[in-house]
Amino acid sequence: MYLIFSFAMFLLGGTMAMVIRAELFQPGLQIVQPEFFNQMTTMHGLIMVFGAVMPAFVGLANWMIPLMIGAPDMALPRMNNWSFWLLPCAFLILVSTLFMEGGAPNFGWTFYAPLSTTYGPPSTTFFIFAIHIMGVSSIMGAINVIATVLNMRAPGMTLMKMPMFVWTWLITAFLLIAVMPVLAGVVTMMLMDINFGTSFFNAAGGGDPVLFQHVFWFFGHPEVYIMILPAFGAISQIIPAFSRKRLFGYASMVYATGAIALLSFLVWAHHMFTVGVPVAGQLFFMYATLLIAVPTGVKVFNWVATMFRGALTFEAPMLFAIAFVILFSIGGFSGLMLAIAPADFQYHDTYFVVAHFHYVLVPGAIFGIFASAYFWLPKWTGHMYDETLAKTHFWLSFVGMNLAFFPMHFLGLAGMPRRIPDYALQFADFNMVSSIGAFMFGATQLLFLLIVVKCARGGEKAPAKPWEGAEGLEWEIPSPAPYHTFATPPDVK
């Protein structure tokens, strides 16, 4: 359910990205007006983050965590039901703002005050409710994961024997519980400012617009790790399986994940280097951000060491996983560059940043999800997917995504700001290349739909363990997994 919903949202958010890229195909205003362009970027960002990536990982968690730890189902099935059905409600509200007078939210997914409060469109109140509902849903999902992982492990499965995917999700769940209330808090303050005459963020009333950014990014930075940690976990399952070799440095992977999660609370102001934070604060956040690169590096090194001297094969999940490691590292490198505060003065709010976060989100979160989907599809459906089509999907996505996002680095360095519907002539060439890549990437995703539908409908029967090198409890039960697996808990050595 989650997965279907999230894929639908991915397509919707993707369509908006296509509108953005179509407008940016050439200089000049051709397809949409600036007002609508801003609504498109905002909705694209919100839908991708909250509608596509987060629910997809919750979906994977719901399906795989019980199988991986030998539990019959999630601990709190009713809560699970709630947390899912809240999502379509939230997004129905959010999408309906497009048809309201004054249009949808147009202030970017970061909704900085006072653009989103005093100067926001009337639909902002609905946007706030949508965010609240999503927040509740995420928190419920997170509680469920924690309850399941802590209480329902099979006998013998100690914490340090849990699969990496379970570990990263456990840590993600704690992050969610820590920061979603902060997001709820900040939107509530906005609600008060807009409707009840308070001045939290209104300078004219003695408020503080910078406060908004501090609170937002205190949520926002951990949020980006919420979107990537589960992918780290999935990749840590997949690479060993296709290398036919155990994950290198399991313990250090767990510690690195924990370290990333903790550090993620100490780096929020790296999004605010140009805001005018005092120099001491600036330095603190620069150092903390550089520090976060260390555990992230450890993870990448461990994956490479896992592949080193393995016996590798390259089925679709592995291809996506390898692309994940390479492209996520490129995103990590540009992240390192952005962390150098003086240099960030040049990069900030340019297309360099757009390139950076798409390199971590598209090959990171999205490729992580594709890799997981191909990896576990046989377990879900009982059929093998079409490997040739899947490989085509991979290659087209890989080329399209690089074509779309690599030139954005150049655009940013040459001085093109983000969130603009039109640009100076020197940016024309790379924008065209980028748009072509984006159309290619976008169109390719329909292929994924086809592959999944085909696989659900039929195909070669999948054995209990379709991947030679895969390990874990989920591969010991038949494919497709029966309802309420592990009614009697398995024993883990």
Added chain:
Amino acid sequence: MRVHAQRVGALTGGLLFPALSMADWTVNMTPGVTGTSNDIFNLHMTIFWICVAIGAVVFGIMFWSIFAHRKSQGAKPANFHENTLVEVLWTLIPLVILIIMAIPATATLIDMYDTTESDIDIKVTGYQWKWQYEYINEDFGYFSNLTTPSDQIRKRQTKGENYLLEVDNPMVIPVGKKVRFLLTANDVIHSWWVPDFGVKKDAIPGFINEAWTRVDKPGTYRGQCTELCGKDHGFMPVVVKAVPEEEYNTWVADQKAAAEKERELTQKDWTMDELMERGEKAYATACAACHQVNGNGVPPAFPALRGSAIATGDMAAHIDVVVNGVSGTAMQAFGGQLNEADLAAIITYERNAWGNNMGDMVTPKEIFDYKNQQ
């Protein structure tokens, strides 16, 4: 193998990219024309090469594994999965690299924050969607608006060389002097950026941020607003002209004289026709972004003035809206932005254009008195 060729291609592409700098296919940051921008450029290149080096090693080992340890080549998996020494090493080595990187970055940052001992102070205020530059030691100031005609944007006309990066009144600064910018905003957050100076700072309502520059080379430098500030965020460029000192001094003298003339304009006796003529022009620069040239506005965000209750109603209410704005909306207080002659001309124009045939007028003197009463 296809995988391999692809990746090698990507990698060499990555390695070469600073070298490939063709006219329109610019791929790298420019070093700029100030000490700061050069420092930043050097930091940028250093960290870039560090990344390339790390990337080469890590991806190198990875490709080697992909190549040599394929099952199809008969590779047998090894059995190791832990090694404390390498794990400690690859935690410590990156740490050391980062510390080495942080040292010059810290020095540059501290230098960028040193706004003391400036020669000239300019207050920069962001408005939806234009910049105001006030030379606070010299007692004059003005607005800087985009001049790219809407016909070029809407593709009815070929685009000029500085499409979207041209303004009516650029900021003017002397070369070789330390100029301090005091940045704030009137409505939402904007951000003032000139890439060639390495200066980018947010302009935030209720705050005054500081930044500085010292430009060595005369020239015209262009940038843009970099913080989403609403509809025309993409249409509020920053243009700065750096000129030799004597030229700067003459320019300042001219500006002061012009400011004096404006004051005289207020005292002059105006006819309806003169006001209408001036009003049409001033309206086009100050008001048309929202209310449109034809007075139809963009409802519901920006109301029409054609036939509006205020523009065809009580004069005092009309003056009040324009001079004091409507707080909490995009309608700014123009009293402090425009001179009396322009205010009077615009109000008169609005009451008599597009079929709003009120037939009345207001003079600059009356506006002056109105402002003084407040």
